Amino acid sequence: MTNLSAADFRLIAGVIASLKDRRTSLSGWDEAAARTGMSRDALRETFVRWAGTDVQRFMPFVDKAYIAEVLRTRRLSDTRRTPETTESERQSGPAVRIEAMSSDECRDGGRNLSIRYAFSESPFGEVLTASTRKGLCYMAFSDDRQKTLGELRTLFPAAACLHGEDPFQRDALAAFSDGPHDGQPVKLHLAGTPFRLKVWHALLHIPPGALTTYGELARKIGCPGASRAVGTAVGANPVSYLVPCHRVVRSSGETGEYHWGADRKTAMIGWEAVRRAERPNDPVPCPGIREP
Numbered sequence: 001m002t003n004l005s006a007a008d009f010r011l012i013a014g015v016i017a018s019l020k021d022r023r024t025s026l027s028g029w030d031e032a033a034a035r036t037g038m039s040r041d042a043l044r045e046t047f048v049r050w051a052g053t054d055v056q057r058f059m060p061f062v063d064k065a066y067i068a069e070v071l072r073t074r075r076l077s078d079t080r081r082t083p084e085t086t087e088s089e090r091q092s093g094p095a096v097r098i099e100a101m102s103s104d105e106c107r108d109g110g111r112n113l114s115i116r117y118a119f120s121e122s123p124f125g126e127v128l129t130a131s132t133r134k135g136l137c138y139m140a141f142s143d144d145r146q147k148t149l150g151e152l153r154t155l156f157p158a159a160a161c162l163h164g165e166d167p168f169q170r171d172a173l174a175a176f177s178d179g180p181h182d183g184q185p186v187k188l189h190l191a192g193t194p195f196r197l198k199v200w201h202a203l204l205h206i207p208p209g210a211l212t213t214y215g216e217l218a219r220k221i222g223c224p225g226a227s228r229a230v231g232t233a234v235g236a237n238p239v240s241y242l243v244p245c246h247r248v249v250r251s252s253g254e255t256g257e258y259h260w261g262a263d264r265k266t267a268m269i270g271w272e273a274v275r276r277a278e279r280p281n282d283p284v285p286c287p288g289i290r291e292p
Contacts (some may be wrong), residue, residue, distance in 0.1 A: 004050050006126040009267075010143070011036050012050050013125075015043070016270065017263040019055070020062055029055065050123065052178075053274050061273040062266050068253035070211050070273075094175045095185040096204050096242050098197065099134055106191040109158030113137075116164040117152060119145060122176050123271065124264055127240070128152065130161075131168040135187035139172055139239045141260040155191070155238060175242055178275065188239055199233035206247045209276025211269070213251045235259060241268075 004012075015032045033043040044054065051058045060066055105112055115137060117130035122141070128148045130138040138155065142148035153161060171186045192200065202221050206212055212220075218230045237245040237259075246265045250256045258265035 004046070004121075004123070006121065006143075008046055008050065009123070009125040011038075011043075012047055013261075013263040013267045015047070015055075016059070016062065016267050019059055020266060051271060051274060058270055058274060061277075062255070062270040064253035066253075067211060067249060067255065067269070071213060071216075071249070071251065071253070074210055074212065075216070094171075094242075096175075096188060097135075097185040098188045098190055098201060098204070098243075100197055101132075101137075101189060101191040105132075106156075110156035110191075111158035113156055113159040115152075115156060115159050115161045116166050116169070117149070117161060118163065118165045118169055120169075120173055122173070122241075124241070124268055127173075129169040129172050131166055132189045135189035136168045136172050136239060136242070137189050137191070139242060141240055141264060143261070172242060186242055188242065190238060192233075192236070192238075195229065196233040196236060199230055200237060200239075200243050203234070203237070203243050203245060203247070206244055207276075208244075208247075208272040211247050211249050214248060215251060217248060247272075 015036070018032050019029070029043075030040060033040045036043060038046070047055055047058075113132055115130050115132055117128060117138075119126055119128055119142065121127075124141055126142045126145075128138070128140045128142050128145075129136060130152055138152050140148050140151060149161075153159075168187060171184070175186060190197065190200065198221050199217065202217055205220075214227045214231045214234065215224075217234070218224055218227045221230070223230070234245045234248050237243050240246075240260055246258055246268045248256075249269075255262065255266045255269060
């Protein structure tokens with residue numbers, strides 16, 4: 001896992017957003033460094049530690065035209081998909097399994113649930129993980145601990161929420177690692193309507209570095225006219241990153257909004273794309289490199 005603080009990530013996400021608005025990876029770099037109070041070289045070093053590459057190579061991965069090309073490539077790949085290629089994509093990240101909460105478990109605001117929660121560092125800032133005795137029920141990036149805890153308690157207002165860690169949370173955090181995974185699935189225990197659970201299951205089939213649109217996701221679940229409802233279900237996803245709602249973008253190539261911040265979503269898309277580009281035989285294009 002990238003060893004950077006939440007403050008470092010906020011700085012990086014802001015720089016990425018600023019440079020993306022300028023439509024070039026270099027214009028404004030000195031200005032961005034000045035705003036952070038860091039030297040140009042110190043900011044570059046921090047960026048490389050987080051991204052795994054320098055800013056010149058990173059920024060094309062969040063360019064609107066590149067994202068549109070990723071969407072086009074995925075559509076073409078979908079027409080040639082086989083069970084073997086689908087299974088290969090699933091193996092590009094940790095396996096995730098969703099168990100739906102029963103009506104008894106989530107009845108009356110979750111009064112029959114006991115939930116443990118903890119805050120931890122991640123490559124995308126501080127993250128809150130929360131779990132029941134069956135699996136992770138909530139995972140949210142946090143820029144404000146009280147607000148994030150408030151959202152958890154809104155989902156389960158009657159549940160007993162206690163501070164503490166458990167293996168479900170540790171498995172979830174291991175998903176941020178660049179290293180190999182042990183093959184054990186990360187277990188999720190989620191409350192949701194049948195339609196929302198269907199959408200969340202579909203999101204699990206989008207591998208890191210790949211992207212889709214709300215319309216394509218609606219078609220995947222057999223509801224081609226339900227793009228708006230799919231968008232609502234994506235926005236209601238209670239488990240950030242592991243259920244990868246950040247991989248759903250607009251058909252125009254714009255990254256779009258995100259419950260945990262549009263700048264964070266853009267940074268996540270680029271971070272994953274850089275790592276996927278390093279894997280051979282992957283049906284995702286690599287953008288041209290902009291020279292310094």
